[in-house]
Amino acid sequence: MLQSMTGYGKATGNYKDKKIVVEVRSLNSKNLDLTARIAPLYKPLELELRKKVGQVLDRGKTELSINIENTGATANYVINQALAKAYYKDLKQLSADLEEEQDLLPMVLRMPEIYINQTEELSEEESNYLMELLDEALQKLVDFRAQEGVSLAQDFTDRITTIKTLLDEVPKYEDLRIDIIKERMRKGFEDNNAQSIDENRFEQELIYYIEKLDVSEEKVRLANHLDYFIETMNQSDIPVGKKLGFISQEIGREINTLGSKSYHVDLQKIVVNMKDNLEKIKEQVLNTL
Known part of the structure; x- marks a missing residue:
């Protein structure tokens, strides 16, 4: 069956105190051109994640995004201050350019990867769960393409x-x-x-x-x-x-x-x-x- 190279798939799941969101987008391209934005905890799996995407998607300019949202109260998560300052600086400049006054701190705290886990180690069980979510997102993208x-x-x-x-x-x-x-x-x-x-x-x-x-x-x-x-x-x-x-x-x-x-x-x-x-x-x- 004929397939478009334009597609989108999203899978969301909860693992312990985390909400994991996996998104895959694709546009037309002569070859597979994959970019990935992966939460720091899952960075060790990047090569395996890329390989799985490549096995499913033959061509297309593709973006893989994996984010984590903390859903529980835990002291292991702290603010990534360097990233927070960078977000704040960019938002402050944008606010000045647009001549709009904004309360920037709440916005900064909602930005991606603003919280980091200092002690958590990635378990095999969580790795397998992430791969299942990626499979689901890829299947949804393939269905979209169809x-x-x-x-x-x-x-x-x-x-x-x-x-x-x-x-x-x-x-x-x-x-x-x-x-x-x-x-x-x-x-x-x-x-x-x-x-x-x-x-x-x-x-x-x-x-x-x-x-x-x-x-x-x-x-x-x-x-x-x-x-x-x-x-x-x-x-x-x-x-x-x-x-x-x-x-x-x-x-x-x-x-x-x-x-x-x-x-x-x-x-x-x-x-x-x-x-x-x-x-x-x-x-x-x-x-x-």
Whole structure:
């Protein structure tokens, strides 16, 4: 099933006197680009956490956030004074810039990682619990991506169908296009004061010229590429975003060639509409896993 690279997953759980919040966000990117903001207690697990994210998410600019909120009364937690002063300084500068008076200390005390635990050691049980929360958050992100993928697939299908419909309109203008080219060539002779025209030679030149402008191959290749796009999109359980990008490039080449051989105003309009739909497809393919 098609998946978007945009996703969000959140898992929250309580372990003893702590509330643990795990969040994973992803946006489009050519590769997996992972940044992590992890509470100090869980820093020793960072490599393992990153590995788990990488196993689930193939691509995307991804942000992992793990925060702890203390829910019990314990003397082990103290204020991280260095961080508190940094928060206070930044908030004070922002308040001055905005010319807004604020009681900053309560705001500082609610900032992330403002409390630190001086004595607590990370147990194996808590480590396993954190990993379970990460699994839950990742699954929610994958589900989110799948839901977005359904919308992407429908949009792709609609636009590919539109291009196919436009392609079916091309043949009705091909004969008219030939008549236009023939008249242009004949008028060119007349404008150059040609005394007489060898009709046989004229027809030979016309046939040669028309053969160079034949779009039969372009129509066949374009139709095949459109079918291949849908076939690839419907492949299940494998990422197809990059492949769809390559196919859309091939579709663009055939549409461009068709446009260069149009020589008819209505045929040119068809090509413009094809290009418009293809550009929308290319924009969405960039966000497709």
